[in-house]
Amino acid sequence: MTQVRSQTDRLADDGDTVPDRPILAAAARAVSGNHTAAWAARYARVQVISAYPITPQTTIVEQLGEWADSGEMPVEYIRVESEHSVMSALVGASLAGARTFTATSGQGLLYMAEPLHWAAAARLPIVNVCVGRGIGPPWNIWADHHDSLSMRDSGWMICYAATHQEIFDSILMAFRVCEDPRVFLPMMICHEGFTQSHTIGPVEMPDQRLVDDYLPVVPPEGWPHTFMDPSRPTSHGLLNMPDDGFFYEIRANIARAHDRARPVIAEAVEEFERTFGQTYGGLVHEYRTDDAEAVLIAIGTLADQARACVDVCRDRGLPIGSVKMRFVRPFPVDEMRDLARRFKVLGVMERDIDFGIRGGIVAGDVRSAIQGQGDAKVIPVVAGLGGRDVSLDEQVAVAETILNAGRTGELDDQVIWLGMKE
Amino acid sequence: MPESTKTKTRPTPRSLAKEAYKELWLKGNGTCPGCSLSLSLRWALKALGPNTCVVAPASCTNVVVGLYPTSACGVPFTNMAFAAGASAGSGIKAGLRARGQHDTNVLVWVGDGGTFDIGIQALSGAAERGDDLIYVCYDNEAYMNTGTQRSGGTPFGAITTTTPAGKKEHKKDLMAIVAGHHLDYLATACSSYPLDLYEKLRKARTHRGLKFVHLLAPCPPGWRFQPRYAPKVGKLAVQTGMWILYEIEHGRMRLTGPSKRLASPDAQMKPLSEYLESQGRFRLATGAIYDELERWVRQNWQAVRDRLASEAAHAAETTDSAAQED
Numbered sequence: 001m002t003q004v005r006s007q008t009d010r011l012a013d014d015g016d017t018v019p020d021r022p023i024l025a026a027a028a029r030a031v032s033g034n035h036t037a038a039w040a041a042r043y044a045r046v047q048v049i050s051a052y053p054i055t056p057q058t059t060i061v062e063q064l065g066e067w068a069d070s071g072e073m074p075v076e077y078i079r080v081e082s083e084h085s086v087m088s089a090l091v092g093a094s095l096a097g098a099r100t101f102t103a104t105s106g107q108g109l110l111y112m113a114e115p116l117h118w119a120a121a122a123r124l125p126i127v128n129v130c131v132g133r134g135i136g137p138p139w140n141i142w143a144d145h146h147d148s149l150s151m152r153d154s155g156w157m158i159c160y161a162a163t164h165q166e167i168f169d170s171i172l173m174a175f176r177v178c179e180d181p182r183v184f185l186p187m188m189i190c191h192e193g194f195t196q197s198h199t200i201g202p203v204e205m206p207d208q209r210l211v212d213d214y215l216p217v218v219p220p221e222g223w224p225h226t227f228m229d230p231s232r233p234t235s236h237g238l239l240n241m242p243d244d245g246f247f248y249e250i251r252a253n254i255a256r257a258h259d260r261a262r263p264v265i266a267e268a269v270e271e272f273e274r275t276f277g278q279t280y281g282g283l284v285h286e287y288r289t290d291d292a293e294a295v296l297i298a299i300g301t302l303a304d305q306a307r308a309c310v311d312v313c314r315d316r317g318l319p320i321g322s323v324k325m326r327f328v329r330p331f332p333v334d335e336m337r338d339l340a341r342r343f344k345v346l347g348v349m350e351r352d353i354d355f356g357i358r359g360g361i362v363a364g365d366v367r368s369a370i371q372g373q374g375d376a377k378v379i380p381v382v383a384g385l386g387g388r389d390v391s392l393d394e395q396v397a398v399a400e401t402i403l404n405a406g407r408t409g410e411l412d413d414q415v416i417w418l419g420m421k422e
Numbered sequence: 423m424p425e426s427t428k429t430k431t432r433p434t435p436r437s438l439a440k441e442a443y444k445e446l447w448l449k450g451n452g453t454c455p456g457c458s459l460s461l462s463l464r465w466a467l468k469a470l471g472p473n474t475c476v477v478a479p480a481s482c483t484n485v486v487v488g489l490y491p492t493s494a495c496g497v498p499f500t501n502m503a504f505a506a507g508a509s510a511g512s513g514i515k516a517g518l519r520a521r522g523q524h525d526t527n528v529l530v531w532v533g534d535g536g537t538f539d540i541g542i543q544a545l546s547g548a549a550e551r552g553d554d555l556i557y558v559c560y561d562n563e564a565y566m567n568t569g570t571q572r573s574g575g576t577p578f579g580a581i582t583t584t585t586p587a588g589k590k591e592h593k594k595d596l597m598a599i600v601a602g603h604h605l606d607y608l609a610t611a612c613s614s615y616p617l618d619l620y621e622k623l624r625k626a627r628t629h630r631g632l633k634f635v636h637l638l639a640p641c642p643p644g645w646r647f648q649p650r651y652a653p654k655v656g657k658l659a660v661q662t663g664m665w666i667l668y669e670i671e672h673g674r675m676r677l678t679g680p681s682k683r684l685a686s687p688d689a690q691m692k693p694l695s696e697y698l699e700s701q702g703r704f705r706l707a708t709g710a711i712y713d714e715l716e717r718w719v720r721q722n723w724q725a726v727r728d729r730l731a732s733e734a735a736h737a738a739e740t741t742d743s744a745a746q747e748d
Binding site for chain 2: 088236
């Protein structure tokens with residue numbers, strides 16, 4: 001059993017401030033969601049940042065660029081000419097053993113698709129903040145999940161943060177999970193355009209030394225995955241033949257790493273709570289599900305609002321709970337199966353469409369995960385595309401529909417297109 | 423009198439005898455017979471030494487370096503996506519610097535497709551930022567790894583699988599494009615003159631920012647000639663004036679190797695037909711195409727001679743005014 005030490009004990013253990021490793025004091029700051037992400041990268045002592053502007057992400061890399069220039073943040077900051085180069089540069093930097101970070105949105109994420117896949121297949125612990133926005137045409141820069149979810153099959157871990165505090169904390173946790181030798185995968189931390197990126201909120205930022213404890217700085221000799229090391233020459237990404245090579249096995253190892261990431265995420269969350277006193281649950285976070293008849297599953301801000309929705313429903317005597325899905329990759333398979341055994345109906349609300357099937361992308365994943373487990377039916381709810389507002393009343397109405405569908409048994413082939421103009 | 427070509431980095435027979443044993447690009451790799459990529463990379467790594475990391479975006483190099491888990495590269499080597507040679511190089515350099523390894527060379531080893539075409543944006547970005555990279559474009563004048571499709575580097579009149587009647591456009595003036603980024607050091611080279619390449623890379627190492635070397639690399643299967651003629655074809659390219667060997671250091675151009683002897687307008691170049699007829703890829707070239715290529719060669723040489731003359735005049739002017747001040 002780990003002895004929990006007080007903050008003062010921990011701080012007293014540490015030596016003096018080293019100039020190239022500035023120590024930030026604990027502080028509560030009123031910041032935008034984007035600046036929260038920038039602060040998290042600074043606390044995480046990121047070593048290489050590569051950046052290209054895109055709305056609504058831009059203020060993240062602007063803030064980091066300011067700190068890089070002022071020297072407040074000792075970091076190699078590469079101002080590249082495209083998102084393809086953003087991720088390619090981070091692949092290079094990570095191969096050379098540095099802790100790396102960037103942020104992007106919508107079209108930018110799509111443009112970096114090729115090196116995104118490369119980063120995951122090269123097993124590099126890169127952290128990328130995706131500030132979700134609509135994909136054009138038509139042009140749209142507001143909250144949407146289609147950008148990050150279209151990279152669902154890239155091999156990246158994908159995490160959605162619903163509040164400013166969660167953005168900050170998730171980025172710290174992300175580095176810890178990504179850099180765990182059991183995992184060695186990149187992670188995307190997603191929040192939403194404008195509703196999160198440009199709104200100001202309070203964020204508790206801990207003492208730097210606690211962060212350093214939680215997230216050890218990169219060792220001088222680099223990570224075990226440091227490939228660009230002249231003292232230990234290796235070649236990376238060599239051609240593999242279909243039968244004599246190991247392409248299949250190397251790809252399968254990415255899937256295994258996702259499986260191993262599940263307990264690593266749980267550990268990281270647990271240790272985070274011990275260190276900082278904050279918790280978000282593991283891959284999912286349930287709210288008032290104990291005596292519920294049906295649950296509303298959602299990601300991002302829709303999940304945060306779903307808790308308020310559940311409270312309203314409960315006041316009206318509607319037995320509904322909510323589940324915030326924090327991670328879409330690795331997918332919370334066991335958690336979804338558990339829900340399927342406990343509830344008749346799972347509503348899945350998301351800001352994206354899985355074209356050519358039925359409803360949203362996450363709903364499809366939920367269906368696939370729960371196959372053969374219990375009698376639960378999935379009702380996809382497509383909502384809030386391109387930043388369209390989803391009001392609490394609308395969400396309550398959806399909750400009621402889901403509950404009634406479960407009670408009447410009229411469940412087949414329903415997709416709820418919430419807030420769509422006729 | 424041309425300025426002295428003797429520099430500290432000039433190899434001597436004795437130093438080269440030593441270099442010959444330091445192999446960082448190893449035997450048993452998968453290059454075709456007569457491959458000039460292999461010859462050039464071998465000498466490039468001799469010039470840069472073991473404290474070097476190599477990044478190679480999609481090209482023949484990705485295949486010939488070896489099948490997993492074997493590798494012919496004696497220094498850290500990574501494959502990379504096609505468009506991303508320069509940007510991955512910038513990242514590697516930044517990562518090494520972040521870890522305190524400031525003196526490690528990063529060699530970005532890219533084909534003509536990855537430089538003239540798909541990778542030109544990343545190259546331009548890295549050059550403009552002045553990232554500390556040694557970028558070598560080994561130019562075999564088509565997409566050879568995929569079986570000889572035309573690239574922005576394919577010369578006028580050459581047959582490729584996508585220009586079966588011969589290419590209708592001249593190759594891009596890559597050196598002019600790159601020179602537009604105000605580099606401290608850029609040079610051309612040819613695999614048939616490995617010592618010239620060696621010297622240029624030794625020199626490149628001492629400069630700041632992105633150093634660029636445009637290397638002509640004759641490709642026996644792609645250019646349609648017998649592997650044993652690879653060095654000869656490269657030499658013919660230089661001797662006929664089709665390829666000009668030079669370096670530009672801090673804006674000053676200097677011809678190198680056999681190209682020095684061709685600087686004078688009266689210099690006797692070998693007939694261009696000797697070069698064109700040495701390869702099957704020009705077999706459809708008519709007299710008109712020969713004429714146009716000859717015109718193109720004359721134009722390139724005129725530009726070089728004009729530049730050298732203007733630089734010499736400028737230098738003389740500077741010396742005069744300095745003398746007057748004294």
